[in-house]
Amino acid sequence: MRTVILCYHKVGPIAEDGRFLNVEPRHLAAQVRFFTRRGGPLASLQKFLGGKTTPAVLTFDDTYQSAATHVPEVLAPSRSAATFYVVTGKTTSDWDGERARPLATREQIVELARAGHEIGNHTHTHPHLNQTENFAEEICTADSHLRDWGLSPTTFCYPYGSLNPAVVGAVREMGYQGAVSLRKGKVTDEDDRWQLPRIVVGYSDGLAGLLYKLYIRPFLP
Ligand SMILES: [Zn+2]
Incomplete structure (x- = not known):
């Protein structure tokens, strides 16, 4: 079990989406080309956990409209798939205050799944689950909404x-096959499938910035 799971949020032109948690489509395209030229098409987390080899797994937290719009066209030429994490009870990222942006509509989310992308669970209202008494309800409510939309979330x-042990336990008990955290690092055989590490990609990361995070920084003293 070896790959790198990348964490993205917005994917839009800087004029529309600014720099906060945004990666421009042209930067994403350069990053995707780097991986696919060396390792073939990118697989979703679901497929990777099912045994498929992939040079990287791309995850898009919150499923912003900008990501739903631009990611499929960036991935289509290499026939790659990504994983989109959906917050079922929100229409904007209101937890970001003034920097809130629209989230994908139900129609856009269903269309992503039809195009071969994975739709995963990112709770109903986006709370800190380790500080929320009804953490299990947050996970279950989002799961049942996604199923009502005809989807089958497994990550x-x-x-x-x-997270904390109770939160991780609730995700496992739902029958999910895996989960991603924000612990930094590449995936190795030693990793817990329900607390997989990721590398966060930000605005300032062109291809060079991403390669630095992946291949140089881990070896610095
Ligand atoms: Zn999020």
Whole structure:
């Protein structure tokens, strides 16, 4: 079990989406080309956990409209798939205050799944699950909404990366096959499938910035 799971949020032109948690489509395209030229098409987390080899797994937290719009066209030429984590009870990322942006509509989410992308569970209202008494309800409510939309979520993403043993246990008990956190690192055989590490990609990361995070920084003293 070896790959790198990348964590993205918005994917839009800087004029529309700014720099906060945004990666421009052209930067994403360069990053995707780097991986696919060396390792073939990218698989979703669901497929990777099912045994498929992939040079990287791309995850898009919150499923912003900008990501739903731009990611499929970036991935289509290499026939790659990504994983989109959906917050079922929100229409904007209101937890970001003034920087809130629209989230994908139900129609857009269903269309992503039809195009071969994975739709995963990112809770109903995006709380810090380790500070929320009804954490299990947050996970279950989102799961049943996604199923009502005809989807079959099998992986989970902890909002803010916040978790504790009870939260991880609830995700496992739902029958999910894996979950992603915000612990930094590449995936190795030693990793717990329900607390997988990721590398966060930000605005300032062109291809060079991403390669630095993946291949140089881990070896610095
Ligand atoms: Zn999130």
